[in-house]
Amino acid sequence: MFKIPAKDSTWAIATPQVMGIINCTSDSFYAASRQENLKSVLLKVGQFINEGVNLIDIGAQSTRPNAQLVSAEVEIEHLIPILLSIRKAYPHLLISIDTFYASVANACLDAGANIINDISCGSFDSAMLGVVSTQHAGFIGMYLTGSIHAMHTIAARENIIASLIAFFEEKKKILSLAGIHQWVIDPGFGFGKTVEENFTIVRELASLKKIGLPLLLGASRKSSIYKTLGSSAEEALNGTTMVHTVALLNEVNILRVHDVKEAAELIKLLPYLK
Numbered sequence: 001m002f003k004i005p006a007k008d009s010t011w012a013i014a015t016p017q018v019m020g021i022i023n024c025t026s027d028s029f030y031a032a033s034r035q036e037n038l039k040s041v042l043l044k045v046g047q048f049i050n051e052g053v054n055l056i057d058i059g060a061q062s063t064r065p066n067a068q069l070v071s072a073e074v075e076i077e078h079l080i081p082i083l084l085s086i087r088k089a090y091p092h093l094l095i096s097i098d099t100f101y102a103s104v105a106n107a108c109l110d111a112g113a114n115i116i117n118d119i120s121c122g123s124f125d126s127a128m129l130g131v132v133s134t135q136h137a138g139f140i141g142m143y144l145t146g147s148i149h150a151m152h153t154i155a156a157r158e159n160i161i162a163s164l165i166a167f168f169e170e171k172k173k174i175l176s177l178a179g180i181h182q183w184v185i186d187p188g189f190g191f192g193k194t195v196e197e198n199f200t201i202v203r204e205l206a207s208l209k210k211i212g213l214p215l216l217l218g219a220s221r222k223s224s225i226y227k228t229l230g231s232s233a234e235e236a237l238n239g240t241t242m243v244h245t246v247a248l249l250n251e252v253n254i255l256r257v258h259d260v261k262e263a264a265e266l267i268k269l270l271p272y273l274k
Contacts, residue, residue: 002214002253004182006114006138011094013214016248016270017054018263019096019256020045021220024060024078041082042089049090052264057117057256058082059098072101079104080111087112096140102127109135119191120144121171122178129178140216141175142186143167160197161207168211184214184254190222198224202243205250217247218256237262249274 004011022041045056060078061070079097086095096115097108102125105116114137121141122129132139143164145155157163168185175183187201187208198219208215219225225243226236241262244255248270257263 002182004115004138004184004214005136006094007109007135009094009114011055011115011138013253016252016267017254018052018260018267019216019254020048020053020056020260021256021258022056022058022082024058024082038082038085042085045086045090045093048260049093051261053260054254055094055096055115056086057096057098058086058113059117061099072099072103075099075101075104076107079108083108083111083113096138100124100128102131105137106131106135109137114138115140117186118142119186119188122174129175129180133179139175139180139183140186141168141171141183142191142218143188144191146192154192154194160193160200161204164201164208165211168208168213172211172213182213184216185211186216186218186256189217189219190224195224195228198222202246203250205247205252209251214253215251216254216256217244217252219243219247220255220257220259241266 002013004013022044024041048056058079060075083095086093094115095113096117097105097113098117099105099108100118100120105128109116109131116128116132116137117140118128119142121144123144164187185208189198189201202217202219205215205217220240221233221236225239226232229236229239237259240259244257244263244266247255248266255263
């Protein structure tokens with residue numbers, strides 16, 4: 001079992017878990033996931049809980065290709081009222097905030113969040129790791145080689161798995177110096193990688209277990225799936241389920257998803273199919 005600090009709580013990961021995506025932006029790549037008012041957010045969170053979610057991940061910044069970045073101030077303005085309402089309605093729910101801004105992380109942790117999900121793994125904002133450590137928050141760090149304005153640029157590399165292992169071993173040292181020893185790694189499916197690299201990650205997730213940290217996969221309805229199928233994000237649930245099945249068989253710990261019910265059902269069936 002992994003035990004991750006989670007701001008006044010503990011995130012215990014013994015069996016595979018489902019993280020439900022709450023997009024508080026009008027610019028997410030998957031239109032059906034956009035929650036643009038407080039009522040719809042609370043309805044979606046309630047639905048996710050009924051479907052078996054373990055934690056939710058709230059974001060107010062789209063990181064899809066060609067998205068226009070918004071400021072930390074805009075993120076805070078969007079996130080805090082939503083976060084406060086969710087925390088009031090669901091006092092014990094684990095809440096992650098998807099941001100790479102330290103000021104957003106700090107404000108949201110003060111308002112009741114437990115975990116910070118940073119696509120840059122602390123690289124975009126030098127104050128991020130200090131905030132996470134001081135607040136005793138959970139942390140999810142993603143593999144990303146591009147800059148804040150070029151996060152989808154594909155780097156030249158010979159072996160994506162070897163690159164992931166080297167990246168996270170180095171990050172383990174950096175985070176340890178900041179006082180963060182137990183955290184979650186995300187290989188960054190869909191960020192600055194070829195389609196083949198994305199599918200290689202899923203096939204070889206078990207190779208990343210040697211890093212000694214829990215693994216999160218965020219592949220839900222992404223373009224490597226739907227473009228390979230010649231469809232769209234709206235039509236990519238079946239393909240996503242296939243990817244999630246392979247990931248679970250390769251010992252992934254957390255699935256970050258738009259469709260909680262389907263992912264939770266996979267996890268229920270997993271013991272019978274391994």
